[in-house]
Amino acid sequence: MMTPSIKPGPEVLEAVIIRFVGDSGDGMQLTGTQFSDTSAMFGNDIATFPNYPAEIRAPQGSLYGVSGFQVHIGSVEISTPGDEVDLLVAMNPAGLKTNLHAVKPGHTIIVDTDAFTKKNLEKAQYEANPLEDGSLDNYRVIEVAMTSLTKEALKDIEGLDNKSITRTKNMFALGMVYWMYDRSLDHTIEFFNKKFKSKPAIIEANTKVLNTGYYFAETLELIPNAYTISPAKMDAGTYRIIMGNTATAWGFLAAAEKAGMELFLGSYPITPASDILHELVKHRHFGVKALQAEDEIAGISSAIGASFAGDLAITTTSGPGLALKGEAVGLAMMLELPLVVVNVQRGGPSTGLPTKTEQSDLLQALYGRNGESPLIILAASTPANCFDFAYEAAKLSLEHMTPVILLTDGYIANGSAPWKIKSVNDMPDIKNKVLSKPKENWHPYDRDKQSLARNWAIPGTPTFEHRVGGLEKDRVSGNVSYVPENHEYMTRIRAEKVQRVENYIPELSTEFADKGDLLVVGWGGTYGSLHTAVKQLNEQGIKTIGYAHFNYINPLPKNTEKILKQFKKVVVCELNTGQFASVLKSKFIGLDILKYNKIQGLPFSNGELVEKFKQLLK
Amino acid sequence: METTLEKYTYKDFESDQEVRWCPGCDDYVILRAVQKALPEIGVKRENVVFISGIGCSSRFPYYMNTYGMHGIHGRAPAIATGVKMANPDLSVWVITGDGDSMAIGGNHFIHVLRRNVNLNVILFNNEIYGLTKGQFSPTSLVGQKTKSSPYGNTQPPFSAGELALGANARFFARIGGNVPKDMSELFIEAEKFKGTSLIEVLQNCPIFNDGAYDQFTNRAVREDRQLFVEHGKPMIFGKEKDKGLVLNGLKLEVVTIGEHGISEDDILVHDAKTEDPTLHQMLVRLKYPLVTGIIRSFEDQTFEEREMDVTKQVKEDSRFVKTDDLFFSGDIYQVF
Structure with a gap:
């Protein structure tokens, strides 16, 4: 009954x-x-x-x-x-x-x-x-x-x-x-x-x-x-749910509009990056030109061509594709043309785990090219801020005349979260280096004194006819040069140009504590997991643990060493075997840098992080 | 494209860089032929872009007083496609060699032809690797002894023309490396043609493969061994203009006018503009006579035209003008 x-x-x-x-x-x-x-x-x-x-x-x-x-x-x-x-x-x-x-x-x-x-x-x-x-x-x-x-x-x-x-x-x-x-x-x-x-x-x-x-x-x-x-306490505003890959695509749309340029995408389908291509091909109404190329190399090569001809050019890929693009990234670096390369990281090496996440392309992004070829490397950390870092990548690339590699990963690229919508009107200005008026005694590799960025003369502009190429160029005329001292000078000035970007990016800040026993360090897509774990310990009354997250990988924020030194121990948590830790170790001698790593194609779980941090705090 | 008011001369297209090819190289001939063609074409210098890959020929852009890029090995067609998509008004020229286009860059070479991007590709075919000092290339002959094939090459060659037509090339021309005037005229025709124009230059490398084309291009024999085709004209060749081509079954056959009752009216008339490439393929394959001139010139929609048609339609239909229109559309919600 x-x-x-x-x-x-x-x-x-x-x-x-x-x-x-x-x-x-x-x-x-x-x-x-x-x-x-x-x-x-x-x-x-x-x-x-x-x-x-x-x-x-x-x-x-x-x-x-x-x-x-x-x-x-x-x-x-x-x-x-x-x-x-x-x-x-x-x-x-x-x-x-x-x-x-x-x-x-x-x-x-x-x-x-x-x-x-x-x-x-x-x-x-x-x-x-x-x-x-x-x-x-x-x-x-x-x-x-x-x-x-x-x-x-x-x-x-x-x-x-x-x-x-x-x-x-x-x-x-x-x-x-x-x-x-x-x-x-x-x-x-x-x-x-x-x-x-x-x-x-x-x-x-x-x-x-x-x-x-x-x-x-x-x-x-x-x-x-x-x-x-119940509803969460969130900043007032207009929101939408956005996927990381969509946010990346939209960041470039916004940057192109702000810079007053047309956006060019050269790309070859690859998991988990293809959704950026799928999104951008929809937006011809904004002047987007997207080429699904015959291969990864053509994807980036067409983007280099479009950049040479004056578009905001990007190419999108995942790990194996970045490997194929390596030589062309070097060309763009040597030409000193703006170009953004997006690498939505997945499990590697080789074909690896295409649908799973990993952070194992950091060293490839930093060093995966022949010769001395430093670039700006950025890493987005949440589905929503893929928008901000795509925008920032485009801005830095255009203002500093250098390729930028933007790292995201399968986890944030396919994940979605609320995004407080940003209007292009509220985004920072982007001033490209395009020349329009004839200049006396002009050379293609004339540089800005502060940033060292060269100027940008695009085909179709009278009086600026010039040749660029992958061969080493004379520091003044820009013509081919095999002079030994000139090569050293040019190698150093290209590196210095990238290093000086540190003057144009925000300083590093910490969450929860600015000094103490343990600093948890993360970069890229692990932000959510690491932030949550440290927050949990903080709420349990442990106030000596801090958290620093890096979105700027190269150059690093200027105050990096200072921040790291405020803590007795530093633990770098990554979904690889310790790539960022090795970068920090090589740059900052004498710091006690520990590692916490996971290589399972999965994000960190809260439980494992909390346990590890507690153990390190003992 | 705007044309010039004041006519240029070839000197306007010479850059201040010293040309550094080997003495006697046909590359000099090609360079001058291009510099002489450009004033006739009448495009403004700032609207001309040369894109190259890697190899001897790929130094070409440095010697042109235009915009130019010396790229990476094999990728010039892809780079040039990006240039054209960014600015379809530019006159874009790809400079490539047999190794650059058919070995390391084979993929980009066939795809630029397939897409029919409106640009010109000058293929310097010397059947050898010059810049790396003498290895066989994808157009070297079987048995050819080179630095990397001391006992004879075992890899059968590509025919650039057959490969191109197989990739649906709409324009294919072939020319010897020692006939600058004819070459200039072909370049002018190539630029006029809307779509990818491929010009294969049989370029002699005096250092590593000297005389590779002698049997066809030598002044003494070329009129007897070469057939220079022109659209709408009978395919007649020979010093005495007495040889011609007829179709015998599925084969082209050389006949002599005046013999066996053959008259000029029996000779095949060249139709470069037909869509069907069958006869073009046969002409490309022929060794006697070697066919030069514009073998195929079929007008088709270009990649840029197709792209622009779609974009125009999308723009007409779209409710998005600014990115804000997109960002604030669809499922948005307010948090107060």
Whole structure:
């Protein structure tokens, strides 16, 4: 006999981590994106991370075909997609098997029982059905026959084939999760109306299934109460959710507009950088010219040509592609032309782990060319600030007449987070070195006295006809020169020009403490993990731990040594074997620089960082 | 493109740099032929760009008083594509050699032709590596003894023309390295042609491969061994203008006018402008006579035109003018 239950109001949580997993074709990315967008619009801080296989359509039900999307939402500051999850939504056995380890013991798993067939269990290499053998006793498992409930809900809608019906089951799951976390369905329904404008049956089906899931969860006795996450305290302003790669692309759009130039992209598709190409090819309306070239080398070579002819030129790639571009980066460096090379790092070496993250191209960026060829190296640290550092890379490149390598990584490139939208009007000015009026006694390698940047005469401008090339050039005339002293002079002045960029970039600052026992050092995409871990210790009352994060790798901020010296120990945390640590060690002799490294294609987890820092503080 | 008011002479295109090729090299001939062609073309000097790769020929831009870039090995077509996309109004010339274009830069060479970027490629083919001092190149002959093939080359050569036509080249011309006047005229025609114009110059390297083309280009024999084709004209050659080409089945055959009842009317008329490259391929392959002149000149849309058409349409349809329009569009929300 049913007893009437008194439902308490939703329990308020500070933050929650949810992971949606299923087959590559189950629509998990869409489900996760909808949940995170809805939460962001509700006012939560969020961070998301998709995790999908390198295979595009892996065999259905297979372990390696599992696609996942993790979202971390909070009323507090959220800097990472999080580690262990509070809720796992598994659309099939393979998804459950590959993700169970990430669920906090005692927490919730929702499964589509219809997918737990003998065949699917075999494909997931389960010997017994985990829903029946007691192996999930430590979790709260909510078993829902999602596929059949979805079919039942849609039985009266005409004009839908079986495949389209089954496809909407992800919306059943989303509806349930919306109820559990007290979210509105409005944003997602609006999304259906826009996305399937010309297919009313699909709009109706998705809306119906979403609602069915929502009400199913409400009436389900298995879910005792719902939770809610209050809006986070964030700066006032207009926001949108942005992916790192999109933010990178938009940073260049903004820079081109500010500089009054046209943007040229020469690129060759490579994971995980291709989304920058996909984004920029959309924007011909802003004068963007994008060439999908025949190979990586043509990608950068065409960009060098476009730069020579006066465009803001960029090329985008990932590790192996940067290796192929090496000689051409050297040419751009030798020509002293502006060019931004974006390297969205992935697991290496060689083909490595294309869809996983790593920070192992730092030394390649710094030194991966023949000859003495220093460049400006920047590293973005969050999905949103990919915008700022793409903009900064373009600005520094144009103002200092040198290639810039911008490092991001798969983690921040594919992750998304709220971005307080920046108008181009609020961005700093960009003054390129383009000459327009004829000059007396002009030479192509005449330099600015302060920055040492050369001037830039572009084809089509009368009286400035000149030749540039990869051969060493005379310091005055710019003509080919093999004079020994001249080569040394030119080598040094090219290096000095890059070094002087330190006068144009911000100083390094620390978070949480400016002196003390332990300074945690990070660079690039690990910001969220490191910041969160140090913050946690700080909140636990440990006030002698500080955090310094580097976005400027070459040149380093001027006060770097001073900052490092304020702490007894320095630990450089990187997703490689210690590349930045070796750079710091070689530059600053006598400092006790320790390393903490992870090379698993994964970001740092909060637990491992906190434990390591505690140990170092002992 | 703006043309000049005052006519240049070749001297206006000479840079202040001393030319440093070996004495007797055909590169000198090509340089002067280009410098003489440019005043006829009438483009302003500041609108001319020479882009090269690496090799003897690739020093060329340094000797031209125009804009120029001496690039890296094999990449000139890619660099030049970027130049053209940034500024389609420029007159862009790629200078390359057989190694630069068909070995290390083979990929860019075929793709620039495929795209039909509106630029000119002058291919200095000397069938040898000169700057690295005498190794075989992708156009060296089988059996050829070089520094890197002391017992004879075992790698069969590319034919530049066949490769180019296979890559859908719309314009292909071939010329001996010792006929500056004809060469200049070809360069003028190449510049007039909209699309990628490839001119293969049979360039003698007097140091490492001297006489490679003697059998075709030697003054004493060239009229008998070469057929200089012109669009719309019968393909007749020989000192006495008595030899010509006819099609016999699927093969080109040399016939003598006046023999076996052959008259001038029987000789094939050259059609460079036809889309079908079949006959162009046959002409390119021919060894006797060696065919020179403009073998193919098929007008097609250029890459820049296709690019500009799409961009124009996108601009018309787009609601975005400034980046702010994009950034503040779609799913945005307020935090108060």
